[in-house]
Amino acid sequence: QxxxxxxxSASGSLGQSVTISCTxxxxxxxxxxxxxxxQQHPGKAPKVMIYEVSERPSGVPDRxxxxxxxxxxxxxxxxxxxxxEADYYCSAYAGNGFWxxxxxxxxxxx
Amino acid sequence: QLHLQESGPGLLKPSETLSLTCxxxxxxxxxxxxxxxxIRQPPGQGLEYFGYIFHDGSASYNPSLRSRVTISVDxxxxxxxxxxxxxxxxxxxxxxCARHFGSYHTFDSWGQGTLVTVSS
Numbered sequence: 001q002x003x004x005x006x007x008x009s010a011s012g013s014l015g016q017s018v019t020i021s022c023t024x025x026x027x028x029x030x031x032x033x034x035x036x037x038x039q040q041h042p043g044k045a046p047k048v049m050i051y052e053v054s055e056r057p058s059g060v061p062d063r064x065x066x067x068x069x070x071x072x073x074x075x076x077x078x079x080x081x082x083x084x085e086a087d088y089y090c091s092a093y094a095g096n097g098f099w100x101x102x103x104x105x106x107x108x109x110x
Numbered sequence: 111q112l113h114l115q116e117s118g119p120g121l122l123k124p125s126e127t128l129s130l131t132c133x134x135x136x137x138x139x140x141x142x143x144x145x146x147x148x149i150r151q152p153p154g155q156g157l158e159y160f161g162y163i164f165h166d167g168s169a170s171y172n173p174s175l176r177s178r179v180t181i182s183v184d185x186x187x188x189x190x191x192x193x194x195x196x197x198x199x200x201x202x203x204x205x206x207c208a209r210h211f212g213s214y215h216t217f218d219s220w221g222q223g224t225l226v227t228v229s230s
Contacts (some may be wrong), residue, residue: 034215045206046206048217048218049125052214091159098172101158
C-alpha cells in the first residue's frame with residue numbers, strides 16, 4: 001500500500017481539464033512543500049512535471065499546474081492533449097531523508 | 111545533459127543478493143546539490159523509494175527496507191550502486207536510479223530502468 005493516496009483513474013475530453021488529488025498526512029504533504037508530480041508513459045521512466053507544489057521545470061507546458069491545501073496536493077492538467085494520456089505519480093518529503101510516493105493515477109483522454 | 115544508466119543481472123533466485131550499478135554521465139557525481147537515489151516499480155504498481163547516497167558516502171534509507179539495503183558510491187567511476195539482500199519474488203520490479211536535485215527537492219533525472227525478476 002502506497003504512502004500517498006491517489007485515485008486509480010481520471011479522464012477528460014480533449015481540450016478539457018482533469019484534476020488529480022494526492023492525499024498524505026500532516027507528516028509529509030501537510031508539513032513540507034516538497035511535493036512533485038511525475039508523468040510516466042508505458043515502458044518509460046517517470047518525468048517530473050511539477051516540483052515544490054506548483055513549480056514547472058523548463059520545457060513543461062503551462063497546461064500543467066499544481067496546488068496544495070492541508071494534507072492534499074493536486075495536479076491540474078488543462079486543455080488536455082492526446083499526449084497527456086499517461087500515469088501520474090505524486091511524491092512528497094516525509095522528513096529524515098525519506099520520500100514517499102502515491103500509487104499512481106491513470107489519465108485517459110477521451 | 112545528465113544521463114543515468116542502470117546495469118546488472120536481470121534474473122535472480124530467491125535468497126540471492128541483487129546488485130545494480132548506475133553510471134552517471136554529463137555531470138560529476140560530486141555535484142554539491144545532487145543526491146543519488148534508487149527507486150523501484152513492481153509490475154503494474156506504483157513507485158517505492160529505497161534511499162539516497164551523497165558523494166561523501168553519507169546515506170539515508172527507506173525504514174521498511176533498511177535492514178536489507180546498502181547504497182554505495184564510487185566517485186572515481188562516477189557511479190553508485192544498490193545491494194538488496196535476501197530477495198524474494200516480491201522484489202521483482204523495474205529498478206530506476208535517479209538524481210534528487212536538492213535545490214528543487216525533486217527527482218529530476220532518471221535512468222531508463224532495468225527489470226529484475228526473482229524466480230526459482
